Amino acid sequence: MAREQLQVLNALDVAKTQWYHFTAIIIAGMGFFTDAYDLFCISLVTKLLGRIYYHVENAEKPGILPPNVSAAVNGVAFCGTLAGQLFFGWLGDKMGRKKVYGMTLMLMVICSVASGLSFGQNPKSVMTTLCFFRFWLGFGIGGDYPLSATIMSEYANKKTRGAFIAAVFAMQGFGILAGGIFAIISSAAFEAKFDAPAYEVDPVKSTVPQADYLWRIIVMVGAIPAAMTYYWRMKMPETARYTALVAKNAKQAASDMSRVLQVDIEAEPQKMEESVSAFKLFSKEFMHRHGLHLLGTTSTWFLLDIAFYSQNLFQKDIFSAIGWIPPAKTMNAIQEVYRIARAQTLIALCSTVPGYWFTVLFIDRIGRFAIQLMGFFFMTVFMFALAIPYDHWTHKDNRIGFVVIYSLTFFFANFGPNATTFVVPAEIFPARFRSTCHGISAASGKLGAIVGAFGFLYLAQNKDKSKADAGYPAGIGVKNSLLVLGVINFLGILFTFLVPESNGKSLEEMSGENEDENENGAVELEPSGLNNRTVPLA
Template identity: 85%
Template structure:
């Protein structure tokens, strides 16, 4: 049976949308802006790294990164992110959201700069240094996932909570867009120098010192937005739900939220202590009670995020190779290294502007109207449809007259990834678990997603390269290799749609209703909201 809600939590649940909500979105969102920039900017310069460090003197073909080096450069940050999500997610429940929040940001700033300063006498040494710093960059990025989601969910009101959390995540779209725009500006600046008669170079080799400077500037730029938000992160008060339900400090929670909401809130220390003694608020992560109450929920959030990230990160990291395979980006031998960066960045920026960014904000607009479940199911469904539509008649799309159609359909898969599971898998784990385990469970769910990203970054690169010996100029597969990869991604999206049925709908409910923290006991004849979630008919 549910008990009366704490006044401080009820005040947060029913609060009207205020300036502090938007402030929290920007502060938390800039972390995700940086996350996306840092994770995806490397795909813009991967080919450039090959032409700088692995060119063959006198060869007619530009250099490319060896498959193992390319996989490491693209995927090592995901390994760090996975570790960071687990570690900082757990730490956020132990030490508090705010105390850990600043740590993750500083790790991101330092390692972003250090990645651009990667050094070594031999190409292998430079790549090893870059991979080392990108691992720790990913470690800091990983902490941002559970902390940003948890902080925003615990600050928001229940009416618009989904939109606020989704808006934080939507800043990822602007980070991807910014990565492309920065790469365009930097490469265009140096490209203009190459076009001048005094800087004429061999368009094939193009391993001039300026090319080495280009990728370093692009990689280091990601430190700037993160550094600018550090001060504001440190000024944010700890969330009331952590202070009241985990730290058991009613006075501090009431004081903090009185300032934020600008209303008088009573400190209810006795009620907090009573809540802490209830069985519903004492079980741990590895207990039978957690397994019974939230086991299927955790399976649902981990499995759907894992499957989604296999497809999403594969598409993002290797879209440059798909564009080369269908001929949308010219062969490498026809342009110098800087020009190639420019054309890759321009193609990826167009995709981000027309499909990725709008998809995120469609989710923000509709998530509290049609619900998390409907958006996630719809997103997986259309991703499946478009993947198969690209894969089955693949050779039709590679014909010159059909390339625009391929790009349009490929863009739609990004749109429905973001107006779909890429946003909802981030939102839901921050809403359905108890406060004392919320950051940990979100970290576990997010880490499962990054395991999927690692499969995408490492597995699909090798699978595609080994399936077909016919390569494009860039060394990536044309024909059957790309086709089979798209088919596999379609199957992955279909499985994601099936596992979505394990995830409960949290639209319009308080965090305590979803987690069962406000119940007097477990096992009463009254079925709780979160238990009913297992048998609920979901509105679509």
């Protein structure tokens, strides 16, 4: 039998969509805009870094980052993100969402600027400094995941909660798009001003000295949206669910939400005391109630991010392999940045961004489970469709078909598990564990991103020595990597069945915080839709 809901929480659940909902989306979403820009802008400039710091006087083989350096530059931010998700997720449940929220943003601002100021006496010292600051940049980004998701879920009403959380996450798409557009504009500006010569003319001078400024500017610009958001984050009140259920101050929660909702809400401290059960994180009771749920959220996010980040970080290599981006020897360094940015922007504009917003539109209509299952299914189908007839796609007459199908994998990643894995952990766990469990789930995803960043690099290495010597970063190895990613997406389908449907339920219903044990010793979570199940307690 369910306990009576606190009035302040019920008021949030049934509140009509108001301006404060959109304000919260923008404030939290700008953090994710910055997150995506900072994480993915590095893929736009890694080849430029190779030309600047590892150049060779050989027109057939422009400078490229050594595999270990490339893996470090691409993957170190994910290592920091993983650590930040665990630490700030835990801290958000201990200190409160608001108190921690500003820390992550300032860390992102400082480290974005510091990354662009990475200097040294030799290439190794520059790359080491860059990796150091990108680790701490990732640490700040990591904190944004559990805090933004938790804050938005605790502010939203139950009818449109999924769309609001997904809208916060959808700002990632605009961050990826902004990174590509800014790289296009800045590289075109540099090309026009410095008139960099074609590579064939002079392999050394093709990388003009000013190109060193280009990658630094692209990296540092990510600090601007984060800095602009800081003031508004500090103005937000603490969420009512943390104040009432964790800090146990229902009077303050009612007062805060009365101002936000512009209605009078009566404080009910006696109900608040009854609504909080005593079991601890990872206790036997927690594992019986939420163990399978946590396994489901961590495993699906892990599998999704192996595929998603592999595709994002190394799409330039895949496009080079099929000939959509011309060989490096035909371009100077700045032209190469322009070509890579243009290709990635086109993918973001046509598939990544629409995928996010399809999720926003449909998540509260067809549910989280259906969208996640559908996304993994089509990602699997399209990966195999690219991998099995791979030799067919490498022919120049078939490149457009390859790009279209490859774009569809991004679309269904975002109109699928990339969004739902972010949404669901913010809805199904108790308030006092919500930020921590979301952080654990997100950290599992970043572990997958690390596997993708480091593993794909070696899996996709060119096995054709003649092509490798000519400077191509990938060849026949791309086929193997696409096959592996297809299998990973199929595993995501299977593990999705561990994740409960949270559509249309209050957070307290989903977490069991207002549920009593029934006569059989089970908590009836009663999720609607395709994934209805009872979780046994004994």
